[in-house]
Amino acid sequence: MESKGSTASLKAMPSIDAANGNTNGEISGRGPCMRGVLAQPCRGHPNVLLFASYADGNECALLFVSGLTEGMMSHGWLPSLAQAVDRLGFATIQVNLSSSFGSCGMSTLQQDARELEVVVRYLRKEMRMKKVVMAGHSTGAQDIVSYLRHVNASQDPQSKIDGAILLSAISxxxxxxxxxxxxxxxxxxxxxxxxxxxxxxxxxxxxxxxxxxxxxxxxxxxxxxxxxDMFSTDLTEEELSQILAPLDVPCLFIYGEQDEYVPDMKKLEQFTETMLSVVKKRAPRAEIVFLPGNHGFAAECDSTAMIATACTFLESFAA
Structure with a gap:
Protein backbone atom coordinates (compact mmCIF):
# COMPACT_ATOMS: atom_id res chain seq x y z
CA MET A 1 0.00 0.00 0.00
CA GLU A 2 1.13 3.54 -0.64
CA SER A 3 1.84 5.67 2.39
CA LYS A 4 -0.05 8.90 2.86
CA GLY A 5 3.25 10.63 3.40
CA SER A 6 5.64 11.97 0.81
CA THR A 7 6.69 9.39 -1.77
CA ALA A 8 10.19 10.87 -1.66
CA SER A 9 10.60 9.57 1.88
CA LEU A 10 9.82 5.97 0.97
CA LYS A 11 12.58 3.73 -0.23
CA ALA A 12 13.04 0.13 -1.26
CA MET A 13 14.66 -2.47 0.95
CA PRO A 14 17.26 -4.88 -0.49
CA SER A 15 15.82 -7.29 -3.05
CA ILE A 16 16.29 -10.86 -1.82
CA ASP A 17 14.67 -14.26 -1.95
CA ALA A 18 12.90 -14.79 1.35
CA ALA A 19 14.07 -18.39 1.62
CA ASN A 20 17.83 -18.16 1.44
CA GLY A 21 19.04 -14.80 0.22
CA ASN A 22 19.26 -15.99 -3.38
CA THR A 23 18.55 -12.99 -5.61
CA ASN A 24 17.17 -15.05 -8.50
CA GLY A 25 15.05 -17.42 -6.44
CA GLU A 26 16.30 -20.32 -8.55
CA ILE A 27 17.84 -22.55 -5.87
CA SER A 28 14.80 -22.61 -3.60
CA GLY A 29 12.35 -22.90 -6.48
CA ARG A 30 10.57 -19.77 -5.29
CA GLY A 31 10.20 -16.63 -7.30
CA PRO A 32 12.15 -13.42 -6.68
CA CYS A 33 11.31 -11.09 -3.81
CA MET A 34 11.44 -7.31 -4.02
CA ARG A 35 10.47 -4.60 -1.58
CA GLY A 36 9.16 -1.19 -2.48
CA VAL A 37 6.00 0.85 -2.82
CA LEU A 38 2.74 -0.36 -4.36
CA ALA A 39 0.55 2.44 -5.71
CA GLN A 40 -2.67 2.89 -7.65
CA PRO A 41 -1.91 5.93 -9.83
CA CYS A 42 -5.55 6.69 -10.65
CA ARG A 43 -8.79 5.42 -9.13
CA GLY A 44 -10.40 5.71 -12.54
CA HIS A 45 -8.12 2.90 -13.75
CA PRO A 46 -8.49 0.25 -11.01
CA ASN A 47 -6.54 -2.40 -12.96
CA VAL A 48 -3.46 -0.18 -13.19
CA LEU A 49 -0.96 -0.63 -10.37
CA LEU A 50 2.71 0.26 -10.13
CA PHE A 51 5.37 -1.21 -7.91
CA ALA A 52 8.32 1.11 -7.32
CA SER A 53 11.69 -0.11 -6.06
CA TYR A 54 13.67 3.02 -5.31
CA ALA A 55 15.80 4.92 -2.87
CA ASP A 56 15.87 8.54 -1.74
CA GLY A 57 17.68 10.53 -4.36
CA ASN A 58 16.50 8.58 -7.42
CA GLU A 59 15.51 11.19 -9.98
CA CYS A 60 15.05 8.88 -12.98
CA ALA A 61 12.66 5.98 -13.54
CA LEU A 62 13.04 2.79 -15.56
CA LEU A 63 9.48 1.71 -16.36
CA PHE A 64 9.45 -2.03 -17.15
CA VAL A 65 6.64 -3.44 -19.31
CA SER A 66 6.37 -7.22 -19.52
CA GLY A 67 5.34 -9.26 -22.54
CA LEU A 68 2.42 -11.49 -23.46
CA THR A 69 1.19 -13.64 -20.50
CA GLU A 70 3.63 -11.79 -18.21
CA GLY A 71 3.40 -9.11 -15.52
CA MET A 72 5.10 -7.99 -12.34
CA MET A 73 7.95 -10.25 -11.19
CA SER A 74 7.84 -12.41 -14.31
CA HIS A 75 11.63 -12.46 -14.62
CA GLY A 76 14.03 -13.71 -11.98
CA TRP A 77 16.58 -11.04 -12.90
CA LEU A 78 14.37 -8.06 -12.02
CA PRO A 79 15.88 -7.65 -8.52
CA SER A 80 19.37 -7.59 -10.05
CA LEU A 81 18.22 -5.06 -12.64
CA ALA A 82 16.76 -2.85 -9.91
CA GLN A 83 19.98 -2.94 -7.90
CA ALA A 84 22.08 -2.16 -10.97
CA VAL A 85 20.06 0.82 -12.17
CA ASP A 86 19.74 2.19 -8.63
CA ARG A 87 23.48 2.86 -8.77
CA LEU A 88 22.75 5.11 -11.76
CA GLY A 89 20.02 7.00 -9.91
CA PHE A 90 17.12 5.07 -11.48
CA ALA A 91 14.07 3.72 -9.71
CA THR A 92 12.65 0.49 -11.16
CA ILE A 93 8.93 0.63 -11.85
CA GLN A 94 6.89 -2.48 -12.62
CA VAL A 95 3.27 -2.26 -13.74
CA ASN A 96 0.10 -4.28 -13.68
CA LEU A 97 -2.14 -3.45 -16.64
CA SER A 98 -5.49 -4.74 -17.85
CA SER A 99 -3.47 -6.96 -20.22
CA SER A 100 -1.14 -8.44 -17.60
CA PHE A 101 -0.73 -12.18 -17.12
CA GLY A 102 -3.76 -14.20 -18.26
CA SER A 103 -5.70 -11.15 -19.45
CA CYS A 104 -3.34 -10.45 -22.35
CA GLY A 105 -5.78 -11.75 -24.95
CA MET A 106 -8.63 -9.54 -23.78
CA SER A 107 -6.93 -6.17 -24.22
CA THR A 108 -5.21 -4.15 -26.97
CA LEU A 109 -2.03 -2.16 -27.48
CA GLN A 110 -4.14 0.99 -27.50
CA GLN A 111 -5.56 0.16 -24.07
CA ASP A 112 -2.04 -0.52 -22.80
CA ALA A 113 -0.92 2.88 -24.08
CA ARG A 114 -3.71 4.70 -22.27
CA GLU A 115 -2.93 2.89 -19.03
CA LEU A 116 0.81 3.42 -19.33
CA GLU A 117 0.17 7.13 -19.78
CA VAL A 118 -1.48 7.15 -16.35
CA VAL A 119 1.69 5.60 -14.91
CA VAL A 120 4.10 7.97 -16.66
CA ARG A 121 2.12 11.02 -15.56
CA TYR A 122 2.21 9.71 -11.98
CA LEU A 123 5.96 9.26 -12.16
CA ARG A 124 6.40 12.80 -13.45
CA LYS A 125 3.94 14.63 -11.21
CA GLU A 126 3.76 12.64 -7.97
CA MET A 127 7.20 11.01 -7.79
CA ARG A 128 8.85 13.99 -9.53
CA MET A 129 10.98 11.87 -11.84
CA LYS A 130 13.05 14.04 -14.16
CA LYS A 131 13.70 11.29 -16.70
CA VAL A 132 11.56 8.28 -17.62
CA VAL A 133 12.93 5.46 -19.77
CA MET A 134 10.56 2.69 -20.79
CA ALA A 135 11.84 -0.88 -21.14
CA GLY A 136 9.61 -3.43 -22.84
CA HIS A 137 10.21 -7.16 -23.08
CA SER A 138 8.83 -9.11 -26.06
CA THR A 139 5.29 -7.82 -26.71
CA GLY A 140 6.19 -5.04 -24.27
CA ALA A 141 8.39 -3.69 -27.08
CA GLN A 142 5.24 -3.24 -29.16
CA ASP A 143 3.75 -1.39 -26.20
CA ILE A 144 6.61 1.11 -26.42
CA VAL A 145 5.93 1.87 -30.09
CA SER A 146 2.19 2.06 -29.43
CA TYR A 147 2.77 4.33 -26.42
CA LEU A 148 4.93 6.76 -28.36
CA ARG A 149 2.34 6.88 -31.14
CA HIS A 150 -0.31 7.67 -28.53
CA VAL A 151 1.56 10.39 -26.64
CA ASN A 152 3.04 12.01 -29.74
CA ALA A 153 -0.52 12.65 -30.86
CA SER A 154 -1.47 14.17 -27.48
CA GLN A 155 1.57 16.49 -27.19
CA ASP A 156 1.37 16.39 -23.38
CA PRO A 157 4.89 16.94 -21.94
CA GLN A 158 3.95 15.11 -18.72
CA SER A 159 3.34 11.95 -20.78
CA LYS A 160 6.62 11.96 -22.67
CA ILE A 161 9.34 9.37 -22.17
CA ASP A 162 13.03 10.10 -22.66
CA GLY A 163 14.27 6.78 -23.99
CA ALA A 164 13.38 3.18 -24.76
CA ILE A 165 14.93 -0.25 -24.27
CA LEU A 166 13.34 -2.94 -26.42
CA LEU A 167 14.20 -6.44 -25.20
CA SER A 168 13.56 -9.43 -27.48
CA ALA A 169 11.52 -7.31 -29.88
CA ILE A 170 10.58 -10.18 -32.16
CA SER A 171 7.61 -11.04 -34.34
CA ASP A 229 2.88 -6.92 -36.26
CA MET A 230 5.85 -4.56 -35.85
CA PHE A 231 8.95 -6.74 -35.95
CA SER A 232 8.26 -9.46 -38.54
CA THR A 233 11.24 -10.18 -40.76
CA ASP A 234 9.19 -9.99 -43.98
CA LEU A 235 8.16 -6.37 -43.42
CA THR A 236 9.51 -4.02 -46.07
CA GLU A 237 11.54 -0.92 -45.37
CA GLU A 238 8.57 1.21 -46.41
CA GLU A 239 6.26 -0.64 -44.03
CA LEU A 240 8.76 -0.37 -41.19
CA SER A 241 9.12 3.36 -41.81
CA GLN A 242 5.42 3.79 -41.09
CA ILE A 243 5.19 1.31 -38.22
CA LEU A 244 8.27 2.52 -36.32
CA ALA A 245 7.90 6.23 -37.07
CA PRO A 246 6.89 6.95 -33.43
CA LEU A 247 10.35 5.88 -32.18
CA ASP A 248 11.74 9.40 -31.87
CA VAL A 249 13.67 8.90 -28.62
CA PRO A 250 17.05 7.21 -27.99
CA CYS A 251 16.52 3.46 -28.45
CA LEU A 252 18.39 0.31 -27.52
CA PHE A 253 17.34 -3.08 -28.92
CA ILE A 254 18.71 -6.17 -27.16
CA TYR A 255 18.25 -9.66 -28.62
CA GLY A 256 19.10 -13.12 -27.33
CA GLU A 257 21.12 -15.14 -29.81
CA GLN A 258 19.31 -18.33 -28.75
CA ASP A 259 15.78 -16.90 -28.73
CA GLU A 260 13.53 -19.96 -28.92
CA TYR A 261 10.67 -17.99 -30.48
CA VAL A 262 12.68 -16.93 -33.55
CA PRO A 263 12.24 -19.34 -36.48
CA ASP A 264 15.33 -18.08 -38.37
CA MET A 265 18.01 -16.18 -36.45
CA LYS A 266 20.03 -15.26 -39.55
CA LYS A 267 16.94 -13.74 -41.09
CA LEU A 268 16.32 -11.75 -37.91
CA GLU A 269 19.89 -10.42 -37.94
CA GLN A 270 19.45 -9.25 -41.53
CA PHE A 271 16.10 -7.70 -40.67
CA THR A 272 17.54 -5.74 -37.75
CA GLU A 273 20.03 -4.06 -40.07
CA THR A 274 17.14 -2.66 -42.10
CA MET A 275 15.21 -1.81 -38.95
CA LEU A 276 18.17 0.08 -37.49
CA SER A 277 18.52 2.24 -40.59
CA VAL A 278 14.80 3.03 -40.40
CA VAL A 279 14.83 3.89 -36.68
CA LYS A 280 17.91 6.10 -37.03
CA LYS A 281 15.99 8.42 -39.35
CA ARG A 282 13.84 9.55 -36.41
CA ALA A 283 15.59 8.56 -33.20
CA PRO A 284 18.51 10.74 -32.05
CA ARG A 285 20.36 7.56 -31.09
CA ALA A 286 19.70 3.89 -31.84
CA GLU A 287 21.65 0.68 -31.27
CA ILE A 288 21.00 -3.04 -31.71
CA VAL A 289 22.92 -5.61 -29.67
CA PHE A 290 22.84 -9.41 -29.89
CA LEU A 291 23.89 -11.22 -26.71
CA PRO A 292 24.00 -14.85 -25.58
CA GLY A 293 20.64 -15.81 -24.16
CA ASN A 294 17.17 -17.12 -24.81
CA HIS A 295 13.99 -15.09 -25.19
CA GLY A 296 13.85 -14.19 -21.50
CA PHE A 297 17.61 -14.15 -20.75
CA ALA A 298 16.82 -16.74 -18.10
CA ALA A 299 20.38 -17.94 -17.41
CA GLU A 300 22.14 -15.81 -14.79
CA CYS A 301 25.23 -15.25 -16.94
CA ASP A 302 23.02 -14.08 -19.82
CA SER A 303 20.88 -11.74 -17.71
CA THR A 304 24.03 -10.24 -16.18
CA ALA A 305 25.34 -9.27 -19.63
CA MET A 306 21.93 -7.95 -20.66
CA ILE A 307 21.66 -5.79 -17.53
CA ALA A 308 25.18 -4.42 -18.05
CA THR A 309 24.31 -3.47 -21.63
CA ALA A 310 21.12 -1.74 -20.49
CA CYS A 311 23.02 0.16 -17.79
CA THR A 312 25.56 1.45 -20.30
CA PHE A 313 22.65 2.87 -22.30
CA LEU A 314 21.05 4.40 -19.19
CA GLU A 315 24.22 6.16 -18.07
CA SER A 316 23.65 8.99 -20.54
CA PHE A 317 20.25 9.78 -19.00
CA ALA A 318 21.56 9.82 -15.45
CA ALA A 319 24.40 12.24 -16.26
Whole structure:
Protein backbone atom coordinates (compact mmCIF):
# COMPACT_ATOMS: atom_id res chain seq x y z
CA MET A 1 0.00 0.00 0.00
CA GLU A 2 1.13 3.54 -0.64
CA SER A 3 1.84 5.67 2.39
CA LYS A 4 -0.05 8.90 2.86
CA GLY A 5 3.25 10.63 3.40
CA SER A 6 5.64 11.97 0.81
CA THR A 7 6.69 9.39 -1.77
CA ALA A 8 10.19 10.87 -1.66
CA SER A 9 10.60 9.57 1.88
CA LEU A 10 9.82 5.97 0.97
CA LYS A 11 12.58 3.73 -0.23
CA ALA A 12 13.04 0.13 -1.26
CA MET A 13 14.66 -2.47 0.95
CA PRO A 14 17.26 -4.88 -0.49
CA SER A 15 15.82 -7.29 -3.05
CA ILE A 16 16.29 -10.86 -1.82
CA ASP A 17 14.67 -14.26 -1.95
CA ALA A 18 12.90 -14.79 1.35
CA ALA A 19 14.07 -18.39 1.62
CA ASN A 20 17.83 -18.16 1.44
CA GLY A 21 19.04 -14.80 0.22
CA ASN A 22 19.26 -15.99 -3.38
CA THR A 23 18.55 -12.99 -5.61
CA ASN A 24 17.17 -15.05 -8.50
CA GLY A 25 15.05 -17.42 -6.44
CA GLU A 26 16.30 -20.32 -8.55
CA ILE A 27 17.84 -22.55 -5.87
CA SER A 28 14.80 -22.61 -3.60
CA GLY A 29 12.35 -22.90 -6.48
CA ARG A 30 10.57 -19.77 -5.29
CA GLY A 31 10.20 -16.63 -7.30
CA PRO A 32 12.15 -13.42 -6.68
CA CYS A 33 11.31 -11.09 -3.81
CA MET A 34 11.44 -7.31 -4.02
CA ARG A 35 10.47 -4.60 -1.58
CA GLY A 36 9.16 -1.19 -2.48
CA VAL A 37 6.00 0.85 -2.82
CA LEU A 38 2.74 -0.36 -4.36
CA ALA A 39 0.55 2.44 -5.71
CA GLN A 40 -2.67 2.89 -7.65
CA PRO A 41 -1.91 5.93 -9.83
CA CYS A 42 -5.55 6.69 -10.65
CA ARG A 43 -8.79 5.42 -9.13
CA GLY A 44 -10.40 5.71 -12.54
CA HIS A 45 -8.12 2.90 -13.75
CA PRO A 46 -8.49 0.25 -11.01
CA ASN A 47 -6.54 -2.40 -12.96
CA VAL A 48 -3.46 -0.18 -13.19
CA LEU A 49 -0.96 -0.63 -10.37
CA LEU A 50 2.71 0.26 -10.13
CA PHE A 51 5.37 -1.21 -7.91
CA ALA A 52 8.32 1.11 -7.32
CA SER A 53 11.69 -0.11 -6.06
CA TYR A 54 13.67 3.02 -5.31
CA ALA A 55 15.80 4.92 -2.87
CA ASP A 56 15.87 8.54 -1.74
CA GLY A 57 17.68 10.53 -4.36
CA ASN A 58 16.50 8.58 -7.42
CA GLU A 59 15.51 11.19 -9.98
CA CYS A 60 15.05 8.88 -12.98
CA ALA A 61 12.66 5.98 -13.54
CA LEU A 62 13.04 2.79 -15.56
CA LEU A 63 9.48 1.71 -16.36
CA PHE A 64 9.45 -2.03 -17.15
CA VAL A 65 6.64 -3.44 -19.31
CA SER A 66 6.37 -7.22 -19.52
CA GLY A 67 5.34 -9.26 -22.54
CA LEU A 68 2.42 -11.49 -23.46
CA THR A 69 1.19 -13.64 -20.50
CA GLU A 70 3.63 -11.79 -18.21
CA GLY A 71 3.40 -9.11 -15.52
CA MET A 72 5.10 -7.99 -12.34
CA MET A 73 7.95 -10.25 -11.19
CA SER A 74 7.84 -12.41 -14.31
CA HIS A 75 11.63 -12.46 -14.62
CA GLY A 76 14.03 -13.71 -11.98
CA TRP A 77 16.58 -11.04 -12.90
CA LEU A 78 14.37 -8.06 -12.02
CA PRO A 79 15.88 -7.65 -8.52
CA SER A 80 19.37 -7.59 -10.05
CA LEU A 81 18.22 -5.06 -12.64
CA ALA A 82 16.76 -2.85 -9.91
CA GLN A 83 19.98 -2.94 -7.90
CA ALA A 84 22.08 -2.16 -10.97
CA VAL A 85 20.06 0.82 -12.17
CA ASP A 86 19.74 2.19 -8.63
CA ARG A 87 23.48 2.86 -8.77
CA LEU A 88 22.75 5.11 -11.76
CA GLY A 89 20.02 7.00 -9.91
CA PHE A 90 17.12 5.07 -11.48
CA ALA A 91 14.07 3.72 -9.71
CA THR A 92 12.65 0.49 -11.16
CA ILE A 93 8.93 0.63 -11.85
CA GLN A 94 6.89 -2.48 -12.62
CA VAL A 95 3.27 -2.26 -13.74
CA ASN A 96 0.10 -4.28 -13.68
CA LEU A 97 -2.14 -3.45 -16.64
CA SER A 98 -5.49 -4.74 -17.85
CA SER A 99 -3.47 -6.96 -20.22
CA SER A 100 -1.14 -8.44 -17.60
CA PHE A 101 -0.73 -12.18 -17.12
CA GLY A 102 -3.76 -14.20 -18.26
CA SER A 103 -5.70 -11.15 -19.45
CA CYS A 104 -3.34 -10.45 -22.35
CA GLY A 105 -5.78 -11.75 -24.95
CA MET A 106 -8.63 -9.54 -23.78
CA SER A 107 -6.93 -6.17 -24.22
CA THR A 108 -5.21 -4.15 -26.97
CA LEU A 109 -2.03 -2.16 -27.48
CA GLN A 110 -4.14 0.99 -27.50
CA GLN A 111 -5.56 0.16 -24.07
CA ASP A 112 -2.04 -0.52 -22.80
CA ALA A 113 -0.92 2.88 -24.08
CA ARG A 114 -3.71 4.70 -22.27
CA GLU A 115 -2.93 2.89 -19.03
CA LEU A 116 0.81 3.42 -19.33
CA GLU A 117 0.17 7.13 -19.78
CA VAL A 118 -1.48 7.15 -16.35
CA VAL A 119 1.69 5.60 -14.91
CA VAL A 120 4.10 7.97 -16.66
CA ARG A 121 2.12 11.02 -15.56
CA TYR A 122 2.21 9.71 -11.98
CA LEU A 123 5.96 9.26 -12.16
CA ARG A 124 6.40 12.80 -13.45
CA LYS A 125 3.94 14.63 -11.21
CA GLU A 126 3.76 12.64 -7.97
CA MET A 127 7.20 11.01 -7.79
CA ARG A 128 8.85 13.99 -9.53
CA MET A 129 10.98 11.87 -11.84
CA LYS A 130 13.05 14.04 -14.16
CA LYS A 131 13.70 11.29 -16.70
CA VAL A 132 11.56 8.28 -17.62
CA VAL A 133 12.93 5.46 -19.77
CA MET A 134 10.56 2.69 -20.79
CA ALA A 135 11.84 -0.88 -21.14
CA GLY A 136 9.61 -3.43 -22.84
CA HIS A 137 10.21 -7.16 -23.08
CA SER A 138 8.83 -9.11 -26.06
CA THR A 139 5.29 -7.82 -26.71
CA GLY A 140 6.19 -5.04 -24.27
CA ALA A 141 8.39 -3.69 -27.08
CA GLN A 142 5.24 -3.24 -29.16
CA ASP A 143 3.75 -1.39 -26.20
CA ILE A 144 6.61 1.11 -26.42
CA VAL A 145 5.93 1.87 -30.09
CA SER A 146 2.19 2.06 -29.43
CA TYR A 147 2.77 4.33 -26.42
CA LEU A 148 4.93 6.76 -28.36
CA ARG A 149 2.34 6.88 -31.14
CA HIS A 150 -0.31 7.67 -28.53
CA VAL A 151 1.56 10.39 -26.64
CA ASN A 152 3.04 12.01 -29.74
CA ALA A 153 -0.52 12.65 -30.86
CA SER A 154 -1.47 14.17 -27.48
CA GLN A 155 1.57 16.49 -27.19
CA ASP A 156 1.37 16.39 -23.38
CA PRO A 157 4.89 16.94 -21.94
CA GLN A 158 3.95 15.11 -18.72
CA SER A 159 3.34 11.95 -20.78
CA LYS A 160 6.62 11.96 -22.67
CA ILE A 161 9.34 9.37 -22.17
CA ASP A 162 13.03 10.10 -22.66
CA GLY A 163 14.27 6.78 -23.99
CA ALA A 164 13.38 3.18 -24.76
CA ILE A 165 14.93 -0.25 -24.27
CA LEU A 166 13.34 -2.94 -26.42
CA LEU A 167 14.20 -6.44 -25.20
CA SER A 168 13.56 -9.43 -27.48
CA ALA A 169 11.52 -7.31 -29.88
CA ILE A 170 10.58 -10.18 -32.16
CA SER A 171 7.61 -11.04 -34.34
CA UNK A 172 4.59 -12.46 -32.53
CA UNK A 173 3.26 -13.52 -35.92
CA UNK A 174 6.38 -15.60 -36.58
CA UNK A 175 6.40 -16.91 -33.01
CA UNK A 176 2.78 -18.06 -33.37
CA UNK A 177 3.79 -19.93 -36.52
CA UNK A 178 5.86 -22.19 -34.28
CA UNK A 179 2.68 -23.17 -32.41
CA UNK A 180 1.84 -25.74 -35.05
CA UNK A 181 -1.40 -27.65 -34.77
CA UNK A 182 -4.98 -27.74 -35.93
CA UNK A 183 -6.21 -25.90 -32.84
CA UNK A 184 -4.28 -22.69 -33.51
CA UNK A 185 -5.29 -22.68 -37.19
CA UNK A 186 -8.91 -23.36 -36.26
CA UNK A 187 -8.96 -20.47 -33.78
CA UNK A 188 -7.51 -18.02 -36.32
CA UNK A 189 -10.21 -19.06 -38.79
CA UNK A 190 -12.86 -18.66 -36.10
CA UNK A 191 -11.48 -15.21 -35.26
CA UNK A 192 -11.77 -14.18 -38.90
CA UNK A 193 -15.40 -15.35 -38.98
CA UNK A 194 -16.22 -13.34 -35.86
CA UNK A 195 -14.66 -10.18 -37.31
CA UNK A 196 -16.54 -10.67 -40.58
CA UNK A 197 -19.76 -10.96 -38.54
CA UNK A 198 -18.99 -7.64 -36.87
CA UNK A 199 -18.01 -9.22 -33.55
CA UNK A 200 -14.30 -8.36 -33.14
CA UNK A 201 -14.59 -8.44 -29.34
CA UNK A 202 -16.09 -11.91 -29.34
CA UNK A 203 -14.15 -14.34 -27.15
CA UNK A 204 -12.77 -17.45 -28.84
CA UNK A 205 -14.00 -20.80 -27.46
CA UNK A 206 -10.56 -22.26 -26.71
CA UNK A 207 -7.50 -20.87 -24.96
CA UNK A 208 -4.18 -19.99 -26.54
CA UNK A 209 -1.09 -20.23 -24.29
CA UNK A 210 -3.50 -20.80 -21.43
CA UNK A 211 -5.33 -17.50 -22.03
CA UNK A 212 -8.66 -16.46 -23.51
CA UNK A 213 -8.43 -14.23 -26.58
CA UNK A 214 -10.82 -11.94 -28.38
CA UNK A 215 -10.98 -12.36 -32.14
CA UNK A 216 -9.49 -8.91 -32.63
CA UNK A 217 -6.45 -9.52 -30.42
CA UNK A 218 -5.62 -12.93 -31.87
CA UNK A 219 -5.71 -11.54 -35.41
CA UNK A 220 -3.66 -8.54 -34.30
CA UNK A 221 -0.93 -10.96 -33.23
CA UNK A 222 -1.12 -13.46 -36.08
CA UNK A 223 -1.95 -11.49 -39.23
CA UNK A 224 0.41 -9.54 -41.46
CA UNK A 225 0.27 -5.81 -40.64
CA UNK A 226 -1.97 -6.41 -37.65
CA UNK A 227 -1.62 -3.88 -34.83
CA UNK A 228 0.93 -6.11 -33.09
CA ASP A 229 2.88 -6.92 -36.26
CA MET A 230 5.85 -4.56 -35.85
CA PHE A 231 8.95 -6.74 -35.95
CA SER A 232 8.26 -9.46 -38.54
CA THR A 233 11.24 -10.18 -40.76
CA ASP A 234 9.19 -9.99 -43.98
CA LEU A 235 8.16 -6.37 -43.42
CA THR A 236 9.51 -4.02 -46.07
CA GLU A 237 11.54 -0.92 -45.37
CA GLU A 238 8.57 1.21 -46.41
CA GLU A 239 6.26 -0.64 -44.03
CA LEU A 240 8.76 -0.37 -41.19
CA SER A 241 9.12 3.36 -41.81
CA GLN A 242 5.42 3.79 -41.09
CA ILE A 243 5.19 1.31 -38.22
CA LEU A 244 8.27 2.52 -36.32
CA ALA A 245 7.90 6.23 -37.07
CA PRO A 246 6.89 6.95 -33.43
CA LEU A 247 10.35 5.88 -32.18
CA ASP A 248 11.74 9.40 -31.87
CA VAL A 249 13.67 8.90 -28.62
CA PRO A 250 17.05 7.21 -27.99
CA CYS A 251 16.52 3.46 -28.45
CA LEU A 252 18.39 0.31 -27.52
CA PHE A 253 17.34 -3.08 -28.92
CA ILE A 254 18.71 -6.17 -27.16
CA TYR A 255 18.25 -9.66 -28.62
CA GLY A 256 19.10 -13.12 -27.33
CA GLU A 257 21.12 -15.14 -29.81
CA GLN A 258 19.31 -18.33 -28.75
CA ASP A 259 15.78 -16.90 -28.73
CA GLU A 260 13.53 -19.96 -28.92
CA TYR A 261 10.67 -17.99 -30.48
CA VAL A 262 12.68 -16.93 -33.55
CA PRO A 263 12.24 -19.34 -36.48
CA ASP A 264 15.33 -18.08 -38.37
CA MET A 265 18.01 -16.18 -36.45
CA LYS A 266 20.03 -15.26 -39.55
CA LYS A 267 16.94 -13.74 -41.09
CA LEU A 268 16.32 -11.75 -37.91
CA GLU A 269 19.89 -10.42 -37.94
CA GLN A 270 19.45 -9.25 -41.53
CA PHE A 271 16.10 -7.70 -40.67
CA THR A 272 17.54 -5.74 -37.75
CA GLU A 273 20.03 -4.06 -40.07
CA THR A 274 17.14 -2.66 -42.10
CA MET A 275 15.21 -1.81 -38.95
CA LEU A 276 18.17 0.08 -37.49
CA SER A 277 18.52 2.24 -40.59
CA VAL A 278 14.80 3.03 -40.40
CA VAL A 279 14.83 3.89 -36.68
CA LYS A 280 17.91 6.10 -37.03
CA LYS A 281 15.99 8.42 -39.35
CA ARG A 282 13.84 9.55 -36.41
CA ALA A 283 15.59 8.56 -33.20
CA PRO A 284 18.51 10.74 -32.05
CA ARG A 285 20.36 7.56 -31.09
CA ALA A 286 19.70 3.89 -31.84
CA GLU A 287 21.65 0.68 -31.27
CA ILE A 288 21.00 -3.04 -31.71
CA VAL A 289 22.92 -5.61 -29.67
CA PHE A 290 22.84 -9.41 -29.89
CA LEU A 291 23.89 -11.22 -26.71
CA PRO A 292 24.00 -14.85 -25.58
CA GLY A 293 20.64 -15.81 -24.16
CA ASN A 294 17.17 -17.12 -24.81
CA HIS A 295 13.99 -15.09 -25.19
CA GLY A 296 13.85 -14.19 -21.50
CA PHE A 297 17.61 -14.15 -20.75
CA ALA A 298 16.82 -16.74 -18.10
CA ALA A 299 20.38 -17.94 -17.41
CA GLU A 300 22.14 -15.81 -14.79
CA CYS A 301 25.23 -15.25 -16.94
CA ASP A 302 23.02 -14.08 -19.82
CA SER A 303 20.88 -11.74 -17.71
CA THR A 304 24.03 -10.24 -16.18
CA ALA A 305 25.34 -9.27 -19.63
CA MET A 306 21.93 -7.95 -20.66
CA ILE A 307 21.66 -5.79 -17.53
CA ALA A 308 25.18 -4.42 -18.05
CA THR A 309 24.31 -3.47 -21.63
CA ALA A 310 21.12 -1.74 -20.49
CA CYS A 311 23.02 0.16 -17.79
CA THR A 312 25.56 1.45 -20.30
CA PHE A 313 22.65 2.87 -22.30
CA LEU A 314 21.05 4.40 -19.19
CA GLU A 315 24.22 6.16 -18.07
CA SER A 316 23.65 8.99 -20.54
CA PHE A 317 20.25 9.78 -19.00
CA ALA A 318 21.56 9.82 -15.45
CA ALA A 319 24.40 12.24 -16.26
Missing amino acids: DREAFSLLSGATTKHLVEEAMRLVEKGEPDGVLPERVMGCHFTAKRLLSLTQRLGDD
